[in-house]
Amino acid sequence: xxxxxxxxxxxxxxxxxxxxxxxxxxxxxxxxxxxxxxxxxxxxxxxxxxxxxxxxxxxxxxxxxxxxxxxxxxxxxxxxxxxxxxxxxxxxxxxxxxxxxxxxxxxxxxxxxxxxxxxxxxxxxxxxxxxxxxxxxxxxxxxxxxxxxxxxxxxxxxxxxxxxxxxxxxxxxxxxxxxxxxxxxxxxxxxxxxxxxxxxxxxxxxxxxxxxxxxxxxxxxxxxxxxxxxxxxxxxxxxxxxxxxxxxxxxxxxxxxxxxxxxxxxxxxxxxxxxxxxxxxxxxxxxxxxxxxxxxxxxxxxxxxxxxxxxxxxxxxxxxxxxxxxxxxxxxxxxxxxxxxxxxxxxxxxxxxxxxxxxxxxxxxxxxxxxxxxxxxxxxxxxxxxxxxxxxxxxxxxxxxxxxxxxxxxxxxxxxxxxxxxxxxxxxxxxxxxxxxxxxxxxxxxxxxxxxxxxxxxxxxxxxxxxxx
Amino acid sequence: xxxxxxxxxxxxxxxxxxxxxxxxxxxxxxxxxxxxxxxxxxxxxxxxxxxxxxxxxxxxxxxxxxxxxxxxxxxxxxxxxxxxxxxxxxxxxxxxxxxxxxxxxxxxxxxxxxxxxx
Numbered sequence: 011x012x013x014x015x016x017x018x019x020x021x022x023x024x025x026x027x028x029x030x031x032x033x034x035x036x037x038x039x040x041x042x043x044x045x046x047x048x049x050x051x052x053x054x055x056x057x058x059x060x061x062x063x064x065x066x067x068x069x070x071x072x073x074x075x076x077x078x079x080x081x082x083x084x085x086x087x088x089x090x091x092x093x094x095x096x097x098x099x100x101x102x103x104x105x106x107x108x109x110x111x112x113x114x115x116x117x118x119x120x121x122x123x124x125x126x127x128x129x130x131x132x133x134x135x136x137x138x139x140x141x142x143x144x145x146x147x148x149x150x151x152x153x154x155x156x157x158x159x160x161x162x163x164x165x166x167x168x169x170x171x172x173x174x175x176x177x178x179x180x181x182x183x184x185x186x187x188x189x190x191x192x193x194x195x196x197x198x199x200x201x202x203x204x205x206x207x208x209x210x211x212x213x214x215x216x217x218x219x220x221x222x223x224x225x226x227x228x229x230x231x232x233x234x235x236x237x238x239x240x241x242x243x244x245x246x247x248x249x250x251x252x253x254x255x256x257x258x259x260x261x262x263x264x265x266x267x268x269x270x271x272x273x274x275x276x277x278x279x280x281x282x283x284x285x286x287x288x289x290x291x292x293x294x295x296x297x298x299x300x301x302x303x304x305x306x307x308x309x310x311x312x313x314x315x316x317x318x319x320x321x322x323x324x325x326x327x328x329x330x331x332x333x334x335x336x337x338x339x340x341x342x343x344x345x346x347x348x349x350x351x352x353x354x355x356x357x358x359x360x361x362x363x364x365x366x367x368x369x370x371x372x373x374x375x376x377x378x379x380x381x382x383x384x385x386x387x388x389x390x391x392x393x394x395x396x397x398x399x400x401x402x403x404x405x406x407x408x409x410x411x412x413x414x415x416x417x418x419x420x421x422x423x424x425x426x427x428x429x430x431x432x433x434x435x436x437x438x439x440x441x442x443x444x445x446x447x448x449x450x451x452x453x454x455x456x457x458x459x460x461x462x463x464x465x466x467x468x469x470x471x472x473x474x475x476x477x478x479x
Numbered sequence: 480x481x482x483x484x485x486x487x488x489x490x491x492x493x494x495x496x497x498x499x500x501x502x503x504x505x506x507x508x509x510x511x512x513x514x515x516x517x518x519x520x521x522x523x524x525x526x527x528x529x530x531x532x533x534x535x536x537x538x539x540x541x542x543x544x545x546x547x548x549x550x551x552x553x554x555x556x557x558x559x560x561x562x563x564x565x566x567x568x569x570x571x572x573x574x575x576x577x578x579x580x581x582x583x584x585x586x587x588x589x590x591x592x593x594x595x596x597x
Contacts, residue, residue: 050585207556
């Protein structure tokens with residue numbers, strides 16, 4: 011099981027608040043400043059050579075584990091500085107990282123990490139957090155997407171003499187930013203400026219969001235170049251070869267070598283752009299409609315916590331008769347009933363749902379069940395408060411009497427789906443009882459419950475219709 | 480862009496975190512010659528140079544640097560290189576603005592030695 015690191019721009023206000031609270035708690039405990047000191051003490055070990063990326067991967071992982079010990083819902087967010095590339099990005103709002111520093115001395119004056127707030131006094135190079143965004147003539151702008159693309163195309167991982175030469179090609183030196191620098195990683199430090207300049211740069215919490223993105227880029231590069239391994243395997247500076255132990259962890263009794271951190275999934279995390287995370291973000295985001303399908307074998311419920319996914323998109327309402335003669339399909343905002351003749355009958359009704367659309371047109375083509383309405387094609391916007399089937403039972407259920415047996419088939423399918431919902435709800439309830447559900451899981455449980463209730467109502471209505479009610 | 484430094488040697492890299500204090504200038508090694516002094520944005524800068532680098536002292540606060548093949552490097556401005564110690568000092572002053580430069584010395588990184596691969 012892995013947890014997923016998200017783009018900071020996608021965090022909810024609650025997720026931001028919980029991340030900030032965990033960071034502040036770590037600071038209050040004194041542990042945060044230990045991280046700052048480690049970065050200072052091992053500045054040379056961790057930079058300007060091959061182990062730059064492995065060292066920071068381990069460093070961030072430990073930091074993230076400490077945050078998760080405070081709040082298990084927290085993961086380290088990343089800052090994609092190619093997109094959120096200005097001082098006005100939401101990243102710098104007072105509910106998250108806080109703003110640029112004041113002109114006088116660069117001191118950050120508001121937000122959770124302002125010295126004046128009392129919770130963020132720097133133990134090193136302080137006392138106040140400082141920022142000078144874009145003030146350096148060497149880095150007036152942040153790196154671009156093209157810079158990243160070019161870096162990701164660079165191989166091999168590193169080149170002798172495994173250092174920081176301005177002309178030294180290789181992925182590590184390019185990403186670290188010494189090649190014609192300051193670029194990429196280095197450029198971001200310089201662009202933020204202030205407290206991000208010295209070896210004590212983790213004083214600024216945005217350090218961790220920045221390095222999280224650097225780590226993601228390394229992971230992206232690894233995925234793009236599976237045949238390219240870490241270099242040097244041997245013969246490089248002490249602490250930078252594949253199996254060399256890295257400080258300070260070796261001194262603390264834990265042998266961590268670059269070889270041990272190459273697989274970030276094995277370390278327990280993934281990024282939201284990876285398949286292991288990405289599909290889960292599609293969980294029921296629209297409960298305005300339900301879906302009836304007679305291809306029930308395709309209905310899948312997958313709980314691959316911490317992500318959860320229903321692969322059956324019940325945001326869509328579909329009545330589907332695979333007898334090949336009729337289709338009533340609601341694909342979300344649109345319900346279609348089309349009769350294209352030739353023995354195949356389809357109904358298309360572009361009913362727009364309030365809240366999803368600002369209006370739409372009703373199109374009925376050759377609808378044998380409502381020849382009058384079938385002439386209303388393009389007659390103007392129609393607004394309905396409910397999904398088509400619920401709002402227009404006289405229409406949507408007409409087919410059930412036209413095609414005997416179809417109602418029973420729909421009911422049977424619906425009942426099977428309801429049963430699967432009950433299983434899913436039971437699993438979520440059990441996870442909740444065990445305290446392992448998390449915030450996302452709570453939301454999913456709530457949404458799923460609502461879906462279940464809506465589907466149950468559909469079922470009851472269909473059943474009443476079958477009974478002639 | 481950084482200009483070629485006066486000295487250029489791979490073996491020039493050295494720890495740049497010696498003790499800083501209000502009397503930091505007194506701790507500059509005798510062999511580290513004071514090259515010049517100047518004032519920038521109201522702050523007094525003394526530039527010292529040794530065989531492999533040394534320090535700039537800004538209103539009494541010492542900022543160490545090393546001379547490397549493609550520029551001046553300092554843990555105070557750890558993610559870029561400069562063409563000269565003077566450029567380093569000026570950027571440090573711009574970053575701190577009107578606040579007094581108060582930096583914490585970076586400890587020696589004992590386990591690291593780029594010049595002795597195994």
